Amino acid sequence: MKFVSEFRDPKAAKGLLASIHRRSRTPARLMEFCGGHTVAICRNGVRQALPDTIDMVSGPGCPVCVTATADLDKAIAMAQIPDVIIATFGDMMRVPGSQTSLERARASGADIRVVYSPLDALAIAQANPDRQVVFLGVGFETTAPAIAASILTADEKEIRNYSVLSLHKLCPPVIRALLEAGDVRLSGLICPGHVSAVIGSRPWAFIASEFGIPCVVTGFELLDVLHGIDRLTAQVEAGEAKVEIAYGRGVKRDGNPAAMRLMEQVFEPAPAEWRGIGTLPESGLRIRSDYQRFDAECLFEIDPGVPHDQTDCICGDILRGTQTPLDCKSFGTACTPETPIGPCMVSSEGSCSAYYLYGDGNHA
Amino acid sequence: MPEEILMAHGDGGKLARDLVAKAFVEVLANPILERLDDSAVVELNGRTAFTTDSYVVTPIFFPGGDIGKLAVCGTVNDLATSGARPLYLSLSLIIEEGLPREDLDRVIASVREAADEAGVVVVTGDTKVVDRGSADKLYINTAGIGEIPEGVNIAGDAARPGDLVLLSGSLGDHGIAVMSQREGIAFSTRLTSDCAPLNRMVSKMLEASPRIHCLRDPTRGGLATTLNEIAHQSRVRILIEEMSIPVKEEVASACEMLGLDPLYMANEGKLVAVVPASDVEDVLQAMRRSRYGEEAVIVGEVVLGEPGRVAMRTRLGTTRIVDMLSGAALPRIC
Numbered sequence A: 001m002k003f004v005s006e007f008r009d010p011k012a013a014k015g016l017l018a019s020i021h022r023r024s025r026t027p028a029r030l031m032e033f034c035g036g037h038t039v040a041i042c043r044n045g046v047r048q049a050l051p052d053t054i055d056m057v058s059g060p061g062c063p064v065c066v067t068a069t070a071d072l073d074k075a076i077a078m079a080q081i082p083d084v085i086i087a088t089f090g091d092m093m094r095v096p097g098s099q100t101s102l103e104r105a106r107a108s109g110a111d112i113r114v115v116y117s118p119l120d121a122l123a124i125a126q127a128n129p130d131r132q133v134v135f136l137g138v139g140f141e142t143t144a145p146a147i148a149a150s151i152l153t154a155d156e157k158e159i160r161n162y163s164v165l166s167l168h169k170l171c172p173p174v175i176r177a178l179l180e181a182g183d184v185r186l187s188g189l190i191c192p193g194h195v196s197a198v199i200g201s202r203p204w205a206f207i208a209s210e211f212g213i214p215c216v217v218t219g220f221e222l223l224d225v226l227h228g229i230d231r232l233t234a235q236v237e238a239g240e241a242k243v244e245i246a247y248g249r250g251v252k253r254d255g256n257p258a259a260m261r262l263m264e265q266v267f268e269p270a271p272a273e274w275r276g277i278g279t280l281p282e283s284g285l286r287i288r289s290d291y292q293r294f295d296a297e298c299l300f301e302i303d304p305g306v307p308h309d310q311t312d313c314i315c316g317d318i319l320r321g322t323q324t325p326l327d328c329k330s331f332g333t334a335c336t337p338e339t340p341i342g343p344c345m346v347s348s349e350g351s352c353s354a355y356y357l358y359g360d361g362n363h364a
Numbered sequence B: 001m002p003e004e005i006l007m008a009h010g011d012g013g014k015l016a017r018d019l020v021a022k023a024f025v026e027v028l029a030n031p032i033l034e035r036l037d038d039s040a041v042v043e044l045n046g047r048t049a050f051t052t053d054s055y056v057v058t059p060i061f062f063p064g065g066d067i068g069k070l071a072v073c074g075t076v077n078d079l080a081t082s083g084a085r086p087l088y089l090s091l092s093l094i095i096e097e098g099l100p101r102e103d104l105d106r107v108i109a110s111v112r113e114a115a116d117e118a119g120v121v122v123v124t125g126d127t128k129v130v131d132r133g134s135a136d137k138l139y140i141n142t143a144g145i146g147e148i149p150e151g152v153n154i155a156g157d158a159a160r161p162g163d164l165v166l167l168s169g170s171l172g173d174h175g176i177a178v179m180s181q182r183e184g185i186a187f188s189t190r191l192t193s194d195c196a197p198l199n200r201m202v203s204k205m206l207e208a209s210p211r212i213h214c215l216r217d218p219t220r221g222g223l224a225t226t227l228n229e230i231a232h233q234s235r236v237r238i239l240i241e242e243m244s245i246p247v248k249e250e251v252a253s254a255c256e257m258l259g260l261d262p263l264y265m266a267n268e269g270k271l272v273a274v275v276p277a278s279d280v281e282d283v284l285q286a287m288r289r290s291r292y293g294e295e296a297v298i299v300g301e302v303v304l305g306e307p308g309r310v311a312m313r314t315r316l317g318t319t320r321i322v323d324m325l326s327g328a329a330l331p332r333i334c
Helices: A010-023 A035-043 A069-079 A102-107 A118-127 A144-156 A171-181 A193-199 A202-211 A222-238 A257-266 A289-294 A315-320 A351-358 B014-028 B067-080 B101-118 B173-179 B199-208 B222-234 B249-258 B277-289
Strands: A028-034 A054-061 A084-088 A111-114 A132-137 A162-166 A188-191 A215-217 A243-245 A267-274 A278-287 B048-055 B085-096 B121-130 B138-147 B164-167 B214-216 B237-241 B272-275 B297-303 B310-313 B319-321
Touching: A010 A222, A028 A035, A028 A193, A028 A222, A035 A054, A035 A193, A035 A222, A035 A351, A054 A171, A054 A222, A054 A315, A069 A084, A069 A102, A069 A132, A069 A162, A084 A118, A102 A111, A118 A132, A118 A144, A118 A162, A132 A144, A144 A162, A144 A257, A144 A289, A162 A278, A162 A289, A171 A193, A171 A202, A171 A278, A188 A193, A188 A202, A188 A222, A193 A202, A193 A257, A202 A215, A202 A243, A215 A222, A257 A267, A278 A289, A315 A351, A351 B319, B014 B101, B014 B121, B048 B067, B067 B085, B067 B101, B067 B138, B067 B199, B085 B101, B085 B199, B101 B121, B101 B138, B164 B277, B173 B249, B199 B277, B214 B222, B222 B237, B222 B272, B222 B297, B222 B310, B272 B277, B277 B297
Parallel strands: A028 A054, A028 A188, A084 A111, A084 A132, A132 A162, A188 A215, A215 A243, B085 B121, B237 B310
Antiparallel strands: A267 A278, B048 B138, B085 B138, B164 B272, B164 B297, B214 B272, B237 B297, B310 B319
16 A cells, blocks of 8 residues: 555546535535645645635644744743753744744754654753753644653653653644634534544534534545545535544544553643633643653743734734635735744744745635 | 774875875876876866865765765766766865774765766865864765857756756655654665766757756755746746656655655756757657666646746646745654
8 A cells, every 4th residue: 555645646636526516505614723734735736626615714733833922932941041952843943932933042052953753852861961851842632642652751761851841732622712712604624633543533523513513534635635625515515513534544533542541641631822812721731740850841940031922923813714824914025934923934834834835726 | 993084184194195095096096186286287178167066964874875976976967967068076075083984985985986987087185184073974075177068058047938847757865865864763765865977868968959948956955946946047937747746655655754845855866957849859768768867757847927936737737836945844743
């Protein structure tokens, strides 16, 4: 089995597209929650190929984008502490904080290292026993289990110079908050693919049952996305609202129990601040007191000062789905991937970045 | 005891003289280098192309090549894609103290091998040794000169609407092969770097059609960046076909895993040619007869429209923008 080309087959894609065109009668606004889906849609020119009845809007599913400026400032402040090494996923590097970015802090002398996995951060800690290694725990339910595993490994191997700044966010609470706020009216939701691989499809049931919105969990290849839109269109036209899985190779209804156990062992739900959305209860993960010695928040005393958000940036509205990147007057002029004003232009999964790099479908 | 490069190997004294004689002159042997004067003296005819490039690849050995082969092929290819016949190279090394002598010898042997294949000679060189930590094992700079045959006019601003865009083979092999060896990313793959001297293929292409408009080797920044440069310099729009772009399944999978796009991955043995439609068949045949162009294909066309813009027709038949690479290619987060 070829895991990439099979899911990009143009014949099958055109078949799904024809099915969407055949089915769609009612105007429908569908949200793709994940930045990964936004990228797949833009990169494959999906928007242009859809019937006029279907309007796709991007959601807040980009962990880098939803990280609050205050939290980013905290990470940058930690990087300034002597003998601290910050380990981070690459996407965080260029996000502008109030004063500077991690990339600029590194250029000015802070020791900040890009890693692909928290276990690499652990290896850095073992190689530098005299220094403190802080891993920036940015991500959703997808990355949290691996980071939990790194803490358990550090515990087991008695690695005492490793800690995590947990900025993790949970997806179901933010979707509930968006739907309760009612700023954006949705006819259907493409649920997160990789998050669902961990937590399963059950946590989305409330979207269908309480809000009457059809849901499909799908993957990130072209055929996955089209299959997801086709299934949502079928539900919309049939007047149904249920949670379907169109990503059988990656997601089970009950998710991955082992991964969830890891996550629950190390983390507990806590309030978290989301950029553009505000502080939501039980929408983040903090490190349980049993593992407090791995919690960077408890280990270091820092004062990053009062956060300052850029006023001419509408990333917050874009993350809520009430505006698109094209509504922003800085988009493509003052704000580009080289001179980003907001995180959505920096992250590889940010809506602004996807619209800018691949075009919105009309500008190509 | 295995020999290592010491600071004294770079200080101009006896050890340095021995190193030059044994490690370089003996291996790279040619009458111009052997004179060991302060400059190499060579004869040239007509228009001359002159280029330089520094090589800092890490790790210095990777599947399908090493920094030595890369330093020859990269400079040879820059000359070739200017339409020049590469003739002479300089070879300048900055060595970190402690580099195993064995590694240096392996690198210089592959310099010789690649130079022989390309038909160029290393006629001058230099060696410096720096303190441990001041460099990462070995950096190489090569400069090259070559002669441009009469009637050949290749330039980045020469693409015209109606021209077709040819690509000599699959994208991203080098970038992924090197990345697969990096600490912190390492994954196993059968993929090897495509690193190769392309000058013989270019000669054949120019024999087939001296009217080739542009030639480029899509190294750092990949095909997307190269095409954007041409579109920008020639003030034209370029439209490529996603379905025509050759990418190996291993490269596609590795890119997917790392959150990278093959269009932006580095190649070291591929070239892009912009050719008038009338001459495309002949040029394509010439490419396919070369061992480095067997899989050459037409990937797009130069069209009227917004100048400086590259677009791609997707699998769905829609179009999207193909922008330049912005910043370093970074790993994905989720």
